[in-house]
Amino acid sequence: MKKMMQMKATEIGYEEDGETAHIKTEEGEDDEEEEDEEDSNEKGTAKRGSKKQNKESKKRGGGFCKLCRLSPQLQKFTGVPELARTEVVKQLWSYIREKNLQDPSNRRNIICDDTLHALFGVDSINMFQMNKALAKHIWPLDLDDAAPVKSTQKEKQRKQEREEDSDDPKRKKKRQKGGNSGFLAPLPLSDALVKFFGTGESALSRADVVKRIWEYIKQNNLQDPSDKRRIICDKKLKELFDIDSFNGFTVSKLLTTHFKKAEQ
Numbered sequence: 001m002k003k004m005m006q007m008k009a010t011e012i013g014y015e016e017d018g019e020t021a022h023i024k025t026e027e028g029e030d031d032e033e034e035e036d037e038e039d040s041n042e043k044g045t046a047k048r049g050s051k052k053q054n055k056e057s058k059k060r061g062g063g064f065c066k067l068c069r070l071s072p073q074l075q076k077f078t079g080v081p082e083l084a085r086t087e088v089v090k091q092l093w094s095y096i097r098e099k100n101l102q103d104p105s106n107r108r109n110i111i112c113d114d115t116l117h118a119l120f121g122v123d124s125i126n127m128f129q130m131n132k133a134l135a136k137h138i139w140p141l142d143l144d145d146a147a148p149v150k151s152t153q154k155e156k157q158r159k160q161e162r163e164e165d166s167d168d169p170k171r172k173k174k175r176q177k178g179g180n181s182g183f184l185a186p187l188p189l190s191d192a193l194v195k196f197f198g199t200g201e202s203a204l205s206r207a208d209v210v211k212r213i214w215e216y217i218k219q220n221n222l223q224d225p226s227d228k229r230r231i232i233c234d235k236k237l238k239e240l241f242d243i244d245s246f247n248g249f250t251v252s253k254l255l256t257t258h259f260k261k262a263e264q
Helices: 002-060 072-078 085-099 114-120 127-137 146-167 169-179 191-197 206-219 235-241 248-258
Strands: 067-070 082-084 109-111 124-126 138-140 186-188 203-205 227-232 245-247
Touching: 067 072, 067 085, 072 085, 072 114, 072 127, 082 085, 085 114, 085 127, 109 127, 114 127, 124 127, 127 138, 191 235, 191 248, 203 206, 206 235, 206 248, 227 248, 245 248
Parallel strands: none
Antiparallel strands: 067 082, 067 138, 109 124, 186 203, 227 245
16 A cells, blocks of 8 residues: 555656656747747847848938039029929930920931020030039039138149249249249250351240241252152252252251350
8 A cells, every 4th residue: 555655646747746746848838939029129129229220320311312512503403492403304304305405307406496505505415524514513512612612722832933943042042943944945056057057146946946947948949859758969958968858857867066165
């Protein structure tokens, strides 16, 4: 009897333990479900937050979608003081198609009516030039007066530099030297070249000498009729260069020996 009682007690204990374990398992499953729900809620909130951010960024716009200030002429056309560049182009093309202003022979050309003429100032405009012309009428909102200020500052700087140059005698001398340097600087001429010109001038710039040589060639019709680049020397030119003919491009080279080095 005692053994039977012990066995029953043991069975009851097992049943209780099993129920307890089952209850604990169910509690664990409930906890897991709650955690999953929390995770999914957090993810949903994060997604909603990112969507809101995207919407806000789209509203703000950037690049061509950014709001711009319009010129008075463009304001009159669109009816608003501010608009994105893309919207301006969209409205413009809607107007062009509505009024049938594309040239039938070349659809890329736009025939300007009075409204478009007031905007672009031309009778017709190419579709690619139109986008460039629009840039003059579309200004950034955050740089209202930046461009004029910069230009005036640059003008002031240039004016100040010019005034300083005019007051500074050293700079004046530099400009004078610079103006008479290189090809424009007067150089002493050889006796043969002085004789050739026959004006008594003993010093001329390279540019003046080359110019006078070409004037002489043309006056005396010394260019080869079959090849105008080839010069046929008459007696006077032959004495100067000691050749029968030469290419017109070599005039400067042939004259090199007839310029004396200026005394330092």
